[in-house]
Amino acid sequence: xPRLADRMQALPPYVFQSIxxxxxxxxxxxxxxxxxxxxxxxxxxxxxxVATLAAATARPAAHRYPPYRGxxxxxxxxxxxxxQEFEVSVDPEREVWITLxxxxxxxxxxxxxxxxxxxxxxxxxGYPSYRMAGSLFGARTVDVPLxxxxxxxxxxxxxxxxxxxxxxxxxxxxxxxxxGAVSPLAAIRDWVAFCRRRDAVLVSDLAYAELVYEGRxxxxxxxxxxKPYVLECLTWSKGHSMQGWRVGALVGGAHLIEAVGxxxxxxxxxxxxxxxxxxxxxxxxxxxxxxxxxxRARRDLVVGRLAEAGxxxxxxxxxxxxxxxxxxxxxxxVARAALEAGVAVAPGSAFGxxxxxxxxxxxxxxxxxxxxxxxRLQAVLAPNLAARAH
Ligand SMILES: Cc1ncc(COP(=O)(O)O)c(C=O)c1O
Numbered sequence: 001x002p003r004l005a006d007r008m009q010a011l012p013p014y015v016f017q018s019i020x021x022x023x024x025x026x027x028x029x030x031x032x033x034x035x036x037x038x039x040x041x042x043x044x045x046x047x048x049x050v051a052t053l054a055a056a057t058a059r060p061a062a063h064r065y066p067p068y069r070g071x072x073x074x075x076x077x078x079x080x081x082x083x084q085e086f087e088v089s090v091d092p093e094r095e096v097w098i099t100l101x102x103x104x105x106x107x108x109x110x111x112x113x114x115x116x117x118x119x120x121x122x123x124x125x126g127y128p129s130y131r132m133a134g135s136l137f138g139a140r141t142v143d144v145p146l147x148x149x150x151x152x153x154x155x156x157x158x159x160x161x162x163x164x165x166x167x168x169x170x171x172x173x174x175x176x177x178x179x180g181a182v183s184p185l186a187a188i189r190d191w192v193a194f195c196r197r198r199d200a201v202l203v204s205d206l207a208y209a210e211l212v213y214e215g216r217x218x219x220x221x222x223x224x225x226x227k228p229y230v231l232e233c234l235t236w237s238k239g240h241s242m243q244g245w246r247v248g249a250l251v252g253g254a255h256l257i258e259a260v261g262x263x264x265x266x267x268x269x270x271x272x273x274x275x276x277x278x279x280x281x282x283x284x285x286x287x288x289x290x291x292x293x294x295x296r297a298r299r300d301l302v303v304g305r306l307a308e309a310g311x312x313x314x315x316x317x318x319x320x321x322x323x324x325x326x327x328x329x330x331x332x333x334v335a336r337a338a339l340e341a342g343v344a345v346a347p348g349s350a351f352g353x354x355x356x357x358x359x360x361x362x363x364x365x366x367x368x369x370x371x372x373x374x375x376r377l378q379a380v381l382a383p384n385l386a387a388r389a390h
Contacts, residue, residue, distance in 0.1 A: 010135040015350040034373040037346040039362040041241040046287035049278045056274030066270035070098025077280035086219040094254040102235040102248040107133045112259040114139040119166040124352030130171040150314035152181035175208035178360040179323045180316020192226045204232045208319040210239030210288035228253040298363040309378045320363040327384035329357040343376040
């Protein structure tokens with residue numbers, strides 16, 4: 001057998017692919033499995049954007065290689081969106097780079113920023129790609145615990161002085177996956193100051209910027225003079241339901257964008273131009289309001305059903321998840337039992353070593369599917385809840 005690279009030892013199977021395999025195995029045996037684990041929006045993108053994509057695809061020139069950094073039109077639309085949403089001015093020429101979604105951008109920016117042995121600070125719980133990207137490139141990932149509900153903000157005080165001094169990157173993500181928390185600007189100011197003091201980079205993942213139910217999302221670029229220390233990741237996957245299209249953007253200091261862009265241009269060849277045409281149009285469209293209303297109703301449904309079952313969680317202020325502490329504290333066991341009972345949920349341990357006491361439910365499923373899945377989950381949790389009551 002040909003040997004694999006040593007770095008493959010630092011690369012576990014992707015957790016949601018593993019869940020999909022297990023689900024496929026059960027389904028092949030005839031089981032009916034409802035998947036509340038994965039976050040794959042069921043609500044379609046706005047129909048006019050699909051029409052724009054189709055029309056743009058009909059142009060012969062559309063099929064050529066795209067510009068490396070993205071079309072001027074989409075980069076300008078991103079800059080306009082920053083001005084409207086955050087009152088922040090960004091230069092579409094030097095401070096924006098269009099990416100194939102944010103997952104690959106997170107890996108490429110980490111490749112551009114860290115040397116083997118460097119420290120990267122990853123939230124626990126947090127989106128698994130931060131940890132994966134750090135360890136893939138030989139960095140030492142140091143967990144930053146999030147404060148208790150409902151704030152769920154990174155507790156940088158828990159990081160040792162030595163690790164903080166060695167940190168090259170701090171990853172943050174608000175509105176937050178998996179907790180649904182939205183960060184106040186004051187917290188973002190602290191993270192920028194933390195990074196500035198150490199010449200580190202604040203990677204702010206804005207994947208859910210459009211999906212806020214209470215309060216509002218903030219850009220780290222609202223903090224004065226933050227730009228040289230900030231890279232922000234945008235995506236059209238969740239706020240526009242365009243996850244299959246693979247389009248995102250990086251925004252930040254010109255020297256950081258240049259470095260990540262150099263990786264991007266060497267590794268891939270950009271986003272299909274018609275997708276960029278439709279993505280630019282999406283930024284002026286009110287479809288995120290439509291999605292937000294649906295997700296809010298689903299959030300209230302899930303929080304209500306959980307409360308009826310005896311599990312009270314604060315209603316998440318943003319994103320598309322409910323982060324559920326499980327009675328007994330063993331989220332892996334609950335996720336396994338739930339899958340056997342016909343409902344997939346994401347085990348908390350997928351989001352960090354200190355998060356095993358939770359499971360995550362995604363709201364990207366119809367109300368009927370959520371109801372069916374929650375009924376099954378309730379049946380799994382009932383014995384533990386009864387034991388807790390005694
Ligand atoms: C916090 C966060 N960042 C990034 C991504 C990746 O999104 P995409 O690659 O579709 O842009 C996700 C996907 O669920 C996410 O939850």
